[in-house]
Structure formats: structure tokens, C-alpha cells
Amino acid sequence: MSIHxxxxxxxxxxQNKEGQLSCRLRPQPLLNGTAVEAMVDELHQTYSSKAGKGFGFFGVNGDDGEANPAFKDALQSYLSNELGFVEFSASAGKLLQEELSKYDFSQGGFLLLALYQHMATDYLFVALLNAKSSMTVLDDMELTQNDHLDLANLQLAARIDLTEWQRDSESRKYISFVRGRAGRKVADFFLDFMGCVEGINAKQQSKQLMQAVEDYVAEGDLTKDERQECRNRVFEYCQEQVETGIDVQLKDLADELAESGMESFYDFAVQGEYELEENFPADKSTLRQLKKFSGTGGGVSLSFDSTHLGERVIYDPVSDTILIKGVPANLKDQLDRRLKSN
Structure with a gap:
């Protein structure tokens, strides 16, 4: 396994029949080492692959939302050996119960706290998991129903990079969290319970990076293929960073483009009005636009490689039309059959 x-x-x-919430605390850490390692490893991989995560930090009184410092204080007490892990987790459980009690929609769940290492980095994983029913066939071929933790459906989860927090207390991105399906508002109560406020916006930083790259290649004396090669290098570098859980480093990215013979991309980016951080988590779905155009609306979905723009795909902004030369074979077959039936 990749974690410890x-x-x-x-x-x-x-939640009881009256709708009141209570927290049933486990008095000791989970003991089954093999099962725990397998569970946390699966959650780590599922969480790492989640797109569109938000990033933040522990707020203090006076920050937006007047963040409650209780979770941070308890965590600091644990890290300084003033609290045991069980005591810290019990404090977290009670804090979450109190936060959930403010809302009508909560049905409770299982609060998991896991402290683990991955690639020389210490993490604290915090998640509110739900149980999911499933059917099992017994030895006598009889069916039985049981509940299990729904590890694949992570909706309320956050991961604290303890190494970064302890190394750089001024960082605004050492906490990452899953955004709800309808945006950040869905998970507000979960972040409030930890006293987390949003810091660096990965999607916005990625949009700014993409704009900087487009301006950079536009200023150079490059062919169309050379411009696309620059875009591809940026995307591949960022994709590798996302997959390994490492931030984009502007200077390292500039090194990837150094062979273009143009002005240093680093100098170009920091001197422009892009407001890019020296390092930031990338949003792969946003940066994918460097290689592919896609959009959906009004019952129409369209997606094509950016290399086709101006050749197989002609866009006319004045008439608001797109001309496609060379219709994909499977789509052409569907259209031909529909025309014949009409």
C-alpha cells in the first residue's frame, strides 16, 4: 500500500425519534490494522481522484464567517502531546454533533478521523460517512441484507496536510475539501465544524494560468503546432502534479517551456496581471480546455480536440455558428438513418 x-x-x-442528535464515542482507536489500512488506502485514492476540490485554512476570529477555533485548538493539543488521539477525536465528534444540530436536514452518520502518511507527508483525513445496504448470499444460498460503509460516495470529507500546516502556518491551502454537488454551500456546516475558511481557489488559479499561457503563446513567433505543443506541455505537467497530489510550481512549469526560445514564462506570468500564486493546486477539469473544447446547453453537447479549431471545426462568432468538416462515423450513421426514416 502507498500509505501508512x-x-x-x-x-x-x-438521530432519535424526536430528531435529536447524539454522538456515540468509540473509547479506543480502530484495532484491525489490515482492515484499517485497506479502508484508509481506498479513501485516500477516492479522495485524491475527486475533481474540483476546494482549498482553505484554519480561520481565526475575525476571518470571514468568524471561524470557530475549537477543532484547530484540539488538533494542536494532540500534536503537542497534550491530548491523546482518542480524546482529540471525541472533541471533534462532539463539535460535529453540535454543528449538525443547527440544521434540519442531517440524519447523522459515521465520523472517521484517520492520521496517516503518504509520500513523506502527514495527513489527517476527516469524513462523515454514510451506511449503505447491500444483499449477500449466504452459504446455504439464502439472501440476507446488511449495511456497510459507503466509501465510494464521499460527499463530506476534508484532508489536512499537517506537514504543510506545521511548516508554513501562513499557507492558505493546507486543508482541502470536497465541494458539494451544488457547490460549496452544501458542505458549509462540515467546514464550519472544523473552523475552515476557503483560501486559494484552485479553479480560479487554473483559469488565470490558462489565460497566461494563451497570452504567452500569442506573443511568440510560433507556428500553430508550436503553440499547441506549449499548451500540451502545460497540461501534461499540471496533470502529473494533480495525480501525485503536488502543487503546480510556476518556476518548474516555466522550465517545461524553456525550450520554446521565448521569454521566460515565469517572468511573463509574474509581471502580468494574472495574480498567480508561486505554487497552487491545479484544477484538471479547467486546464483540460488547453487540449479540448467542450460545452453543453439547449439540448446540444459538443466536444473536440483544440487542434481541430480552424481546420475541421470552423467557428464564426458573428453568425454564432460552428461548421464541422468530417462528421464522426458513428454520428454520421445515426444521422443518415434518421434522414432515411423521415
Missing amino acids: VEQAIIHAIT
């Missing part, structure tokens, strides 16, 4: 679990524990937050 130091500590892990689960507490249950349940």
Missing part, C-alpha cells in the same frame, strides 16, 4: 496509518477511529452520530 498511524491512528484511526470512528464515532457514530445518530
Whole structure:
């Protein structure tokens, strides 16, 4: 496995018939080392592959939303050996119960806290997991129903990069979190319970990077193929950073483009009005536009490689039309059959 679990524990937050929430605390860490390692490894991979994560930091009184410092204080007490892991987790469980009690929509769940290492980095993973029913066939071929943790459906989860937080307390991105399906608002209560406020916006930084790249290649004396090669290098570098969980480094990215013979991309980016951080987490879905155009609306979906623009795909902004030369074979077959039936 790619991770090493130091500590892990689960507490249950349940709701009674009157709708009141209570937190049932586990008195000791999870003991089954093999099962715990497998579970945390699966959650790590599932979480890392989640697109569009948000990034933030522990707020203090006076920040937006007047962040509650209780979770941060308890975590600091654990890291300084003033609290045990079980005591810290119990404090977190009670804080989450109190936060959930402010809302009508909550049904509770299982609060998982896992402290683990991956690639020489210490993380604290925090998630509110739900149970999911499934059917099992017993030895006598009889069916039985049981519940299991729904590890694949991570909707309320955050990961704290403890190494970065302890190394750079001024960082604004050492906490990452899953954005809800309808945007950040869905997960507000989960971030509030941890006292997390949003810091660096990965999507916005990626948009700014993409604009900087487009301006950069436009200023150079490059052919169409050379411009696209620059875009491809940027995308491939950022994709590798996302897959390994490492931030984009502007200076390293500039090195990837150094062979173009143009002005240093680093100098170009920092001197422009792009407001790019020296390093930031990339949003792969945004940067994919360097290689592919896509859009959906009004019952129409369209996607094509950016290399086709101006050749197989002709866009006329004045008439608001797109001309496609060489219709894909499977689409052509569908259209031909429909024309014949009409």
C-alpha cells in the first residue's frame, strides 16, 4: 500500500425519534490494522481522484464567517502531546454533533478521523460517512441484507496536510475539501465544524494560468503546432502534479517551456496581471480546455480536440455558428438513418 496509518477511529452520530442528535464515542482507536489500512488506502485514492476540490485554512476570529477555533485548538493539543488521539477525536465528534444540530436536514452518520502518511507527508483525513445496504448470499444460498460503509460516495470529507500546516502556518491551502454537488454551500456546516475558511481557489488559479499561457503563446513567433505543443506541455505537467497530489510550481512549469526560445514564462506570468500564486493546486477539469473544447446547453453537447479549431471545426462568432468538416462515423450513421426514416 502507498500509505501508512498511524491512528484511526470512528464515532457514530445518530438521530432519535424526536430528531435529536447524539454522538456515540468509540473509547479506543480502530484495532484491525489490515482492515484499517485497506479502508484508509481506498479513501485516500477516492479522495485524491475527486475533481474540483476546494482549498482553505484554519480561520481565526475575525476571518470571514468568524471561524470557530475549537477543532484547530484540539488538533494542536494532540500534536503537542497534550491530548491523546482518542480524546482529540471525541472533541471533534462532539463539535460535529453540535454543528449538525443547527440544521434540519442531517440524519447523522459515521465520523472517521484517520492520521496517516503518504509520500513523506502527514495527513489527517476527516469524513462523515454514510451506511449503505447491500444483499449477500449466504452459504446455504439464502439472501440476507446488511449495511456497510459507503466509501465510494464521499460527499463530506476534508484532508489536512499537517506537514504543510506545521511548516508554513501562513499557507492558505493546507486543508482541502470536497465541494458539494451544488457547490460549496452544501458542505458549509462540515467546514464550519472544523473552523475552515476557503483560501486559494484552485479553479480560479487554473483559469488565470490558462489565460497566461494563451497570452504567452500569442506573443511568440510560433507556428500553430508550436503553440499547441506549449499548451500540451502545460497540461501534461499540471496533470502529473494533480495525480501525485503536488502543487503546480510556476518556476518548474516555466522550465517545461524553456525550450520554446521565448521569454521566460515565469517572468511573463509574474509581471502580468494574472495574480498567480508561486505554487497552487491545479484544477484538471479547467486546464483540460488547453487540449479540448467542450460545452453543453439547449439540448446540444459538443466536444473536440483544440487542434481541430480552424481546420475541421470552423467557428464564426458573428453568425454564432460552428461548421464541422468530417462528421464522426458513428454520428454520421445515426444521422443518415434518421434522414432515411423521415
